[in-house]
Amino acid sequence: MEKVSLQEVRKISLEILIDIADFCDKHDITYFLAVGTLLGAIRHKGFIPWDDDVDIMMPRPDYKRFLNEYDGQYELLKPDAGLLYYAKVYDPHTVKYEADTDYRKNKAIGVDVDIFPLDGIVNDEKIINKLYKRSCFLETLLRLSNQPIFLRKNPIKCINRIIPRLIGSRNLVKLIERNAQTYDYDKSDYVIRMRWSPNGFTGALPKAVFAKAYGEFEGHIFCIPQGYDEFLTAFFGDYMTLPPEDKRVTHSFECYRLEE
Secondary structure, three states: EEEEEEEEHHHOOOOOOOHHHHHHHHOOOOEEEOOOHHHHHHHOOOOOOOOEEEEEEEEHHHHHHHHHHHHOOOOOOOOOHOOOOOEEEEEOOOEEEEEEOOOOOOOOOOOEEEEEEEEEOOOHHHHHHHHHHHHHHHHHHHHHHEEEEOOOOOOHHHHHHHHHHOOOOHHOOOOOOOOHEEEEOOOOOOOEEOOOOOOOOOOOEHHHHHHHEEEOOOOEEEEEEOHHHHHHHHOOOOOOOOOOOHOOOOOOEEEEEOOO
């Protein structure tokens, strides 16, 4: 297998994003650039120089439609596969190996685009914190269920991986999705991206933040939230200021092109 460079990973990711956007536009499915990809669009008009993946998000009703209807030129990994609680669209002609994933248990997929659901929520800090902490706990169990059991010699850490496997990754995904959908999206005035974040809890945002607007990313125009400033500030803080060099990290994976 031929190793795929960072520039090639970006090129393939962009092609997948274009395919998803075309499909969504054709079928009236709402999507937005998300997190680092949205930040890249606003601050760099493309990829953050040290970033290596693409993220988008969809309101839960559109997300469900996409999972049921997508028939583009790439492969769709649904949450019910048990690897992740969110979806991915990936290139089947490549294969990507990420750190801390047990590929004896899970099939490796290729270069991909992450698709996260946006869920409805009430603007009540106590309720939000309760649901968020539960989500973090369940996501941690899910990650452990997909890691090698004997990654380290510490027996306690091995046990921590065995217990989530006994629960089952698919059952954990169902619990995560049930928790995230506690409130109906269409009946809610606030929206949340209910997932663990390395930056900590980012709170709920008014649904008006997620009205459609458009932004440039790598020479193409994609949907972004109209309230992108509010979203990025909640997630990154002072997002227009570049982080220190020691914080400019990429994801840990190796990618290869499969032989035809």
